[in-house]
Amino acid sequence: MGKKNKSNSSLGRSLIKDKFSGRKHAGDSSMLHTAELADGYDWGRLNLQSVTEENSFEEFLSTANLAGTEFLAEKLNLTFVNPSSNVEVISEEERKDIIAKQEENKQFLQIPRRPNWDEKTSPEELHSLEKDAFLDWRRKLALFQDENNAKGLLLTPYEKNIEFWRQLWRVVEKSDVVIQIVDARNPLLFRCEDLERYVQEVAEKQGSKKINFILVNKADFLTKSQRETWCEYFNSQNVRVAFFSAIKYSKQTAAKETEIPEVDEDVSDEASDVSDSLDGSPSADTQASSGSAGQERVEEISRAKSEVESSTGTLSEDNQTTNEKAKQTPEGDTKNSSDILTREELVSLLKGIAEKVGENSENKLRTLGMVGYPNVGKSSTINALVEEKKTSVSATPGKTKHFQTLFLEEDLVLCDCPGLVMPSFVSSQAEMVLWGILPVDRLRDHVPSVSLLAALIPKHSLEEQYSIMLPSPMEGEDPDRPPTSEELLNSYGYMRGFMTPRGIPDNARGARYVLKDFVNGRLLYCRAPPGYNQDEFHVFPSTAKSSKASESVSSSIAPSKLPPQLRMARQNKFSVEALDNAFFRKASIGVHTKGTKPAQIGGAFPGSSQEASNLTKPWKKHNNKNKKEKLRRVYSYLDQ
Numbered sequence: 001m002g003k004k005n006k007s008n009s010s011l012g013r014s015l016i017k018d019k020f021s022g023r024k025h026a027g028d029s030s031m032l033h034t035a036e037l038a039d040g041y042d043w044g045r046l047n048l049q050s051v052t053e054e055n056s057f058e059e060f061l062s063t064a065n066l067a068g069t070e071f072l073a074e075k076l077n078l079t080f081v082n083p084s085s086n087v088e089v090i091s092e093e094e095r096k097d098i099i100a101k102q103e104e105n106k107q108f109l110q111i112p113r114r115p116n117w118d119e120k121t122s123p124e125e126l127h128s129l130e131k132d133a134f135l136d137w138r139r140k141l142a143l144f145q146d147e148n149n150a151k152g153l154l155l156t157p158y159e160k161n162i163e164f165w166r167q168l169w170r171v172v173e174k175s176d177v178v179i180q181i182v183d184a185r186n187p188l189l190f191r192c193e194d195l196e197r198y199v200q201e202v203a204e205k206q207g208s209k210k211i212n213f214i215l216v217n218k219a220d221f222l223t224k225s226q227r228e229t230w231c232e233y234f235n236s237q238n239v240r241v242a243f244f245s246a247i248k249y250s251k252q253t254a255a256k257e258t259e260i261p262e263v264d265e266d267v268s269d270e271a272s273d274v275s276d277s278l279d280g281s282p283s284a285d286t287q288a289s290s291g292s293a294g295q296e297r298v299e300e301i302s303r304a305k306s307e308v309e310s311s312t313g314t315l316s317e318d319n320q321t322t323n324e325k326a327k328q329t330p331e332g333d334t335k336n337s338s339d340i341l342t343r344e345e346l347v348s349l350l351k352g353i354a355e356k357v358g359e360n361s362e363n364k365l366r367t368l369g370m371v372g373y374p375n376v377g378k379s380s381t382i383n384a385l386v387e388e389k390k391t392s393v394s395a396t397p398g399k400t401k402h403f404q405t406l407f408l409e410e411d412l413v414l415c416d417c418p419g420l421v422m423p424s425f426v427s428s429q430a431e432m433v434l435w436g437i438l439p440v441d442r443l444r445d446h447v448p449s450v451s452l453l454a455a456l457i458p459k460h461s462l463e464e465q466y467s468i469m470l471p472s473p474m475e476g477e478d479p480d481r482p483p484t485s486e487e488l489l490n491s492y493g494y495m496r497g498f499m500t501p502r503g504i505p506d507n508a509r510g511a512r513y514v515l516k517d518f519v520n521g522r523l524l525y526c527r528a529p530p531g532y533n534q535d536e537f538h539v540f541p542s543t544a545k546s547s548k549a550s551e552s553v554s555s556s557i558a559p560s561k562l563p564p565q566l567r568m569a570r571q572n573k574f575s576v577e578a579l580d581n582a583f584f585r586k587a588s589i590g591v592h593t594k595g596t597k598p599a600q601i602g603g604a605f606p607g608s609s610q611e612a613s614n615l616t617k618p619w620k621k622h623n624n625k626n627k628k629e630k631l632r633r634v635y636s637y638l639d640q
């Protein structure tokens with residue numbers, strides 16, 4: 001029974017993986033157009049390998065390639081910044097200072113624009129214009145980076161593969177509503193304001209109307225009051241947002257996969273073709289090619305959809321209420337809801353907005369463009385939204401070869417864009433790793449990211465989470481300083497048994513686990529909106545009890561019997577008296593005073609044996625569960 005469930009869910013996962021893997025793997029063209037479009041691209045042959053980080057040589061070669069002048073291209077005026085150069089964790093003051101500078105300079109953070117084109121522009125001309133514009137854009141960013149690195153304005157790695165931007169350009173051109181999916185734990189890091197400007201520029205050029213929308217996914221990480229705070233912020237900025245939790249639907253989706261009848265794969269392919277034909281790009285040609293057969297397919301899909309809808313019951317009723325809500329939203333005075341929307345509510349809200357955008361348009365088909373950084377939950381959101389369609393498409397694994405355009409309703413199309421890393425400022429590259437933009441597994445130096453993590457998550461939370469005890473700062477150090485990367489990883493490594501053959505903690509391995517815990521929210525940290533107090537916004541539960549417990553445990557056992565992590569924790573606990581004693585004893589080596597044995601150079605750490613001999617067994621006096629658990633671990637470690 002258990003086995004069956006397992007295989008079902010892994011089938012679901014592999015189907016989902018198959019469908020969306022195109023974004024991650026070069027050579028898999030599941031995210032591509034196969035149709036030769038009027039703008040001259042063979043979307044079936046695109047190179048969709050994301051390139052965010054290049055070394056200086058790769059940068060030089062790709063510049064040469066873009067400029068079409070093998071090895072003769074001018075090297076971008078770049079300084080290669082070693083990622084580990086940003087090791088130090090910045091203080092809150094420095095962070096505010098950097099944020100102020102970022103705010104001043106944000107107009108320089110542009111995404112590349114697609115050059116103007118019309119029917120007279122040949123595909124070759126357009127291709128070459130695009131390459132030039134792209135090269136120019138990269139050059140400007142490189143210059144900016146060069147000039148501002150010293151001022152602490154670090155430009156994050158950004159997407160350098162032009163094909164990704166070409167996809168974004170098309171999605172923006174096609175869409176009525178451009179939805180930026182952001183991570184609720186740090187929404188502004190994932191919001192690209194320049195993209196919003198670009199959307200409006202394209203709308204102006206097209207003489208159409210387009211709306212920007214922010215979907216705050218992973219809202220399950222936020223408390224109600226945190227959502228309200230963000231809502232207040234976005235209302236004050238006049239930005240349309242909705243809160244969503246795609247993960248809520250992931251299990252449901254996997255479970256339903258076996259229940260939903262398979263729909264002919266051609267139907268889905270045709271749906272993509274038809275939606276392409278209706279997007280305002282070369283409609284006549286493509287429509288002619290799909291012809292009445294295409295029309296029939298659309299009707300077929302619509303029939304299949306209404307069947308699914310009628311089986312899901314309350315959908316249309318919900319639609320009505322939320323549609324009304326959306327329509328009532330006054331333009332220019334945004335009032336967002338802080339509730340986490342259900343899938344149906346979200347679809348209805350988006351539909352309502354899209355309908356408003358196109359109320360004067362003859363074309364009744366509305367398109368929602370989905371854009372977002374990697375790892376914000378784009379695939380999960382799309383899966384949640386297009387549940388029925390997704391299962392039908394993925395019923396034949398590996399068959400979806402199209403740029404994703406999926407019908408949500410008969411007149412509502414979802415247009416998916418590969419995950420894009422936009423140019424942005426963050427305080428450090430370490431921050432990008434923590435927020436899941438750069439993959440943990442490709443990290444070369446874990447120290448900056450783990451140091452940052454240890455600065456964001458309070459010490460007692462780390463101790464609680466991992467059942468470890470971290471050393472206290474030494475005498476003379478800031479008593480409130482966060483643990484260093486090494487302190488955290490040593491303790492973690494000892495506790496988990498992650499050791500190198502040389503018998504020291506395997507910190508590189510430990511770092512991967514700890515960082516992934518942050519990325520996936522097991523170590524939860526949520527940023528407050530600008531102008532709000534971070535400490536009040538995200539209050540970590542106080543575990544003063546457990547810190548005291550750990551102190552009493554570590555001070556009550558002979559150091560030689562303590563596990564290494566506790567020994568380390570105690571080693572750093574110098575008291576002034578102990579230090580004085582050690583110093584003066586050393587100074588009096590050879591002079592035997594009655595009753596006092598001279599200390600030996602390089603001997604035990606100060607005060608240890610004395611303290612150890614005075615030990616009682618205080619743990620017996622405590623019945624706190626946490627303490628017992630910690631003791632159990634200590635003993636089981638000693639028994640090994």
Ligand SMILES: Nc1nc2c(ncn2[C@@H]2O[C@H](COP(=O)(O)OP(=O)(O)OP(=O)(O)O)[C@@H](O)[C@H]2O)c(=O)[nH]1
Nearest residue numbers: 217218219245246247374375376377378379380419
């Ligand atoms: N807690 C929580 N986790 C989520 C939610 N949505 C997605 N995730 C998790 O976030 C991670 C990334 O989700 P994906 O859907 O693969 O994100 P993506 O943006 O498509 O990522 P790329 O494929 O890298 O572009 C996965 O581990 C998901 O389980 C959510 O609503 N809540």
